[in-house]
Amino acid sequence: MPIDLAPTAGTDPARPIGDGASVTAKLRVAMVLPGLGPGGSEGVVSFIANIWAERGWHVSVVTLEGGLAPAYYPIDPRVDIRRLDVPVRRSHLLRALWMAAKRVRLLRREFQLGSPDLIISFLTRTNVLTLLATRDLGIPVIVSERNNPELQTVGPTWSWLRRRLYPSAFGLVTMTKGAMNLFPPKLRARDWVIPNQVNLPTDLQPNRGNKIVAAVGRLVPQKGFDLLLDAFARIAATHPDWSLVIWGEGPERNRLTAQRDKLGLRDRVLFPGVSERPGVWIETADVFVLSSRYEGWGIVLMEAMAAGLPVIAFDCRFGPGEMITDGEDGLLVPSGDVDALATAFSRLIGDESLRRQLGDGAAHSALRFTSERIMERWDEVIRAAVARQGPG
Missing domain, CATH: 3.40.50.2000 (Glycogen Phosphorylase B;)
Known part of the structure; x- marks a missing residue:
């Protein structure tokens, strides 16, 4: 059955986020993912970050990658890109554990320095690291699963950590109802199903008839x-x-x-x-x-x-x-x-x-x-997080 993305009743994407409070210009959002290369998650993060930055929010994109290579997708210059230089690579067990601990430490320091109002993390392993890094910081964390968790295996250790840590997240976002149903209610305090947006480049020049x-x-x-x-x-x-x-x-x-x-x-x-x-x-x-x-x-x-x-x-x-x-x-x-x-x-x-x-x-x-309809759904997530924190 095709997804129905009719706007939620009463939803106005232009209104201030959070019970009429004028918090939009001051909202600080951190988005976390492994890198900014080509890929669906990278495209989604770039798209959302750009729109929120246009609103005057302080948006930071925290990645585990190193170097200064340009992002594959265009990113608004107002978005603060923070590369931690701890890229994910295959390695033996002891080094993998040491690198995981280092990533948690660097993420925690980044969150303490940036003091975001909320954090949105993408992809299973990054979600786990983010939840470990934010323990006792009092910052709401929204985790987003971007694949089929039934068939994309992340290994027994990461699966165990996901079961232990996801209940502490503010909420869970998946792209389909089927994926959401694979997570029992005890693993998701709140949940939202938000498909990817269609955001085609405006400079495409179709040349059909090539067979x-x-x-x-x-x-x-x-x-x-x-x-x-x-x-x-x-x-x-x-x-x-x-x-x-x-x-x-x-x-x-x-x-x-x-x-x-x-x-x-x-x-x-x-x-x-x-x-x-x-x-x-x-x-x-x-x-x-x-x-x-x-x-x-x-x-x-x-x-x-x-x-x-x-x-x-x-x-x-x-x-x-x-x-x-x-x-x-x-x-x-x-x-x-x-x-x-x-x-x-x-x-x-x-x-x-x-x-x-x-x-x-x-x-x-x-x-x-369309971008507008998908952003309405992400704005619902933000409203929920801001309302939870209360005035100020």
Whole structure:
């Protein structure tokens, strides 16, 4: 069932946050995440931080990464970016424990110096570190899960810490109802389901008619690009003028390119890496496909729909089934079913009128997830936190 994002009764995103008190110009918000590279969570944080900074709030984005590399997504210069230079890397157990303790210590010092009115943390491990760092500080912390917690494993230690610490958070945000239902009530004092927003770059220059199927994501098993290659191989000979472009980077690159070559698709499938700027993959695509084994939401799917692209997606947990009404604004196929994906491929790329029909439906459907509607939901979170703290 698609998500209903009708505005909450009485919600006015322009009004001051918190029972009429004029606190908006003074509100101090800290947002925490591992880094500011390409990715759905990074895009969400940049989007929210920019809007709150425009209101005159003091917004800091605290990351674990080091260096001065520019953020992938545009960030308002009024947002204070704080890099702690303790990036997440694989290491042996003792060093991992030592680094985790160092991250907690640096986060705690950052919060003590910055004195935020509230903290919003993104991604499981960062959420745990943030909750450890804020113990006894009296600052409300909202934790946000950004994937499918049922299938994205974080290991027994982090899972145990999550069970112990999440009850101390002010509240929990997930992107789907399905993900929220995986957390029992005792782990969430308050909860909000807030999908990702659609916030396409304004400088896109679509160039349709290239007969390109696009897919986007980190090159990891979760994204199911191995399944996608198998499906495309089954219809490649029937549609010899179509190509597949898989945008993204990750540890599975060598394995995926070897699979492509073994399937005889070297000249038909490209792996160009991360797009030069956000959303540029939309410009040359004629069809978009999401082949993920599981998702937290699947923001690239909604971006494709907002751009008026016809889309195909595995009906994986969670996200696609809440965005797509099969046959009206896209094609949904059973999760992991390569034969069904190949059939949907052949049907869509072989029928121009169907592509046009589904693309128009997708663009209309995406209006449910405009920036304004999603910000209303985040403002509800802020109101709850400010009201909890009381006047002053």
